Amino acid sequence: MAKIRVEHLDFYYGSTLALSDISMDVQDRQITALIGPSGCGKSTFLRCLNRMNDTIPGVRMEGQVLLDGQDIYTSGTDVVDLRRRVGMVFQRPNPFPQSIFDNVAFGPLVLGMHKRKNLIDLVEKSLRGAALWDEVKDNLKQEALGLSLGQQQRLCIARTIAVEPEIILMDEPCSALDPIATLEIEELMNRLKENYCIVIVTHNMQQAARVSDRTGFFWLGKLVEFNDTQVIFTRPGQQLTEDYITGRAG
C-alpha cells in the first residue's frame, strides 16, 4: 500500500482552480520530488498532504488524500496529530528564538510525548538524526538563531523528527542555503529516507535528479508526468516534460 495516495484532487483558491485532477501514490522510505515552474501548484499540493492549506481562507479541495489508507480530510481527523505525523520543513529556516535544546524539545514537551528527564536522550537522538549533534553538542544552550543557515535548517529537521513523524515534507529546503550546506542537507535526506517518507518541492532540477527516487512534474496545476527519477531525467514520456527539463519550456 502506498504511504500516501492522492486521488483526483482538485484544489481551489476561491474560484480559481489551482490543482486539477491530481492522482499520485507516494511510497514509504523513498524521496519523491515535485518539480515544475513557479506557480504550477507544487507547493499548494505539498500543503494538501498535511492540511496546511486549511489555514488559508477561501480554499476548497475535492478528491481524497489517504494516509495509510485513511482519508485525512474526514471531519474526525485530528489535524494536530496529522501535522505531527506529517512534518514540514520550510524554505527559509525558522528555528524558534530559543536555545538549540529547547527548539528540539519543544514539540515532544507540548505533545506530552516525553517526561523532561527523558528529553536529553531524545534531543541527542534527534540532533544526530539531523547530522547536527557533533557540531552543537558542547553548547546546546546557545541561541538557535546564532547558528549558520545550514545548521538552522538541520535544526529544523531535528525539531521535525523529534516528534516522531512518518512523513517529512520539504518545501524548497535548500533555496536559502549555500552550495555546501545544500549538499549537506541532500546527504541528510539520503539518510533520513531509510526511516521516513520524504516529499520535496524543488526548483532545482539537478537536486531533484540527485536526491529523489520518484519525480512528479507539475505544469499549470496538472501532474503531467510521474515516474522513476532516472526515467524522468533520461527518457521522459511526455514532450512537455522533455521541454521543461531540457530548459526549453517554463
Add this chain to the structure above:
Amino acid sequence: MVRETFDRELQRLQDETLVLGSMVENAIIDSVEILKRRDMVGSRRLIAQDRDINAKRFSIEADVLILIATQQPMASDLRTLAAILDIASELERIGDYAKGIAKINLLIGEGPLMKPLIDVPRMAEKARDMLHRALEAFAQGDTDLAWAIPTEDDEVDSLYDQVYRELITYILADPRVIEQANYLLWVAHNLERAADRVTNICERVVFTVTGEVLEMDVESA
C-alpha cells in the same frame, strides 16, 4: 526558453563527430588504395594522420565532458552527448583499423602483391558506405536508416569468407606465399571489424532517439 549557448555547442559537437567520421571514411578507402598502389610513402603518411584522428576524438570527448559538467543536460540532450562519446570512440577504432592496413602495407614491403586485390577493395567501399550512412542517420536522428544498415554487414562477412577461401587456395598451391597471405587476411579482417563497429554506431543512433539500448544483430534488426 531556448538554450542558445547549449544548443550551439551541442550542434558543434555533432558536427565535429561528422568531421571525425569523414576523416575515418577517407582513411579506410585510402588504406586499401595505398596497398593496391604499393605506396610506402602513402602508408607512412596515413599512419601519421591517425594521430589527427586520435586528437579529434579526444578533443570531442573533452568538450562533451565540459558540456555535461557545466550545462547539466538531461533526457535527449544527455543521450546525444553519451552517443557522441561512444561514436567518437568507435570511429577512432575504425581509424586504427585503417592505420593497421597501412602498417601491413609496409610489412609486405615493395613489389607486387601475390594476387590482384578485388574483394578487399569491395569490402572497404562497402564498409565506408555503411559508415557514411550511419553518420547520416546520426545527423538526422533517422532510426529507420539506423536499423537498415546492420543487415548489410552480411555482405561484408561474405566477402571476408571469399577472401579467406581464396587465400587458402593460394597457400595450398604455394606455401611460400603464406606470410603475405596472412597479412592480406589481416587486411580483410580489419575491414570486417570496421563494418561491425558501424553496427555499434547504429545502435547508438537508436538510443539517442528512443532511449533504448537494443542489440542490432541480424535476428533483431
